[in-house]
Amino acid sequence: MSYSFILYEVSSRVATITLNRPEKRNALNALLVEELYQAIRRAAADDQVKVIVLKGNGEAFCAGADLEYLQQLQKNTYDENLADSRQLMQLFREIYQLNKIVIAQVEGHAVAGGCGLVTLCDLSYAVPEAMLGYTEVKIGFIPALVAVFLVRKIGEGRARELLLTGRLIMAEKAAQDGLINAVIPAEKISEHVAKVAAGLCNEASANSLNMTKKLIGTVLDLSLDEGLEHAAELNAATRGHDDCKRGIASFLNKEKITW
The missing domain is CATH 1.10.12 (Lyase 2-enoyl-coa Hydratase; Chain  A, domain 2)
Structure with a gap:
């Protein structure tokens, strides 16, 4: 199976799914969301896969919605926007309810929908330089879907602060708030995530x-x-x-x- 915007690889019972739009900072559009959903489903159905690692190619993990994608949404009817929202909802729910463990390897900024993906993963590790946050309110949008999961993950108080202010926080603060599990130096993060994935595969x-x-x-x-x-x-x-x-x-x- 070929993809336009992601890379898919399986090794040692770990499926690595890489967002692959580095020139767009791995920004989300309808096709990338659909490909990511199909890749997640592919890994879920593969008996040779036990753990999934989600990462981004290039400087950013994921910059949220693509600018051209946002411009197109303004031309959509309500029903078209509802269908589009439900496509992203389907992806989020699939990751959250998946029968396998999903680990986020965050080696760059994760913003808006990109931070939403981090929120959905079972375990998340980020480099110190990564900034994370939900900036939707700053462009007149709302972090609607991710709010459902973020409140469950870090509690209402901390979720309110992040979602209402729209500010970006450093990885260390994200770890303190419970948004991610740990901050790992850039030169060690791949090894760390591989070790965690191998532990899940071999010890559980x-x-x-x-x-x-x-x-x-x-x-x-x-x-x-x-x-x-x-x-x-x-x-x-x-x-x-x-x-x-x-x-x-x-x-x-x-x-x-x-x-």
């Missing part, structure tokens, strides 16, 4: 990762009693899975297991 059950991700994504929508009941049901189902049987057997027999 694919079923356990999938079920844990689902649990994290659903508990906030449930009452305490509903959440506990849902957790108990997942617990019981997981105990009957082959991965759990293998894992417990290896633990009891003091044997090393490679997943």
Whole structure:
């Protein structure tokens, strides 16, 4: 499968998806969003892929919406803009609910929709020089879709500050706010992300990762009693899975297991 705006590679059970519009700072347009969605779906369906790494080619991770794309949106009807918004919504929901772990490797600025992609990833690591933020309000737009996920990720108070001010923050501040997991020097970030991805591939059950991700994504929508009941049901189902049987057997027999 060929793509116009992304690169797709699989090695050692890790699919690396690279946004590849460096001349446009990997800005989003309709085709890039669609290609990214299809690549994510491709990785999800591939039994040889356990972890996905999302990164950008060039100086920026992703600069948000492309200028020409924004100009076109002004000419659209409401229904056309709703359909376009739903395409991005589909991508965001796919990443959030994906049955595999997605890691963002942020080696440049992540702005607006680009920062939205970082928000959706399960784990995110950025270089010190990277700036992140949601600048939509500064151009008369709103960070509508990402707000749904950002509030869940970092809480309402910090989300309000970022979304309402539209200001960019340095990677260190993003880590302090819980937007990303850690700041890694540029010369070490590729190695660090590869190590994290390899650890997930070799040291954790694919079923356990999938079920844990689902649990994290659903508990906030449930009452305490509903959440506990849902957790108990997942617990019981997981105990009957082959991965759990293998894992417990290896633990009891003091044997090393490679997943």
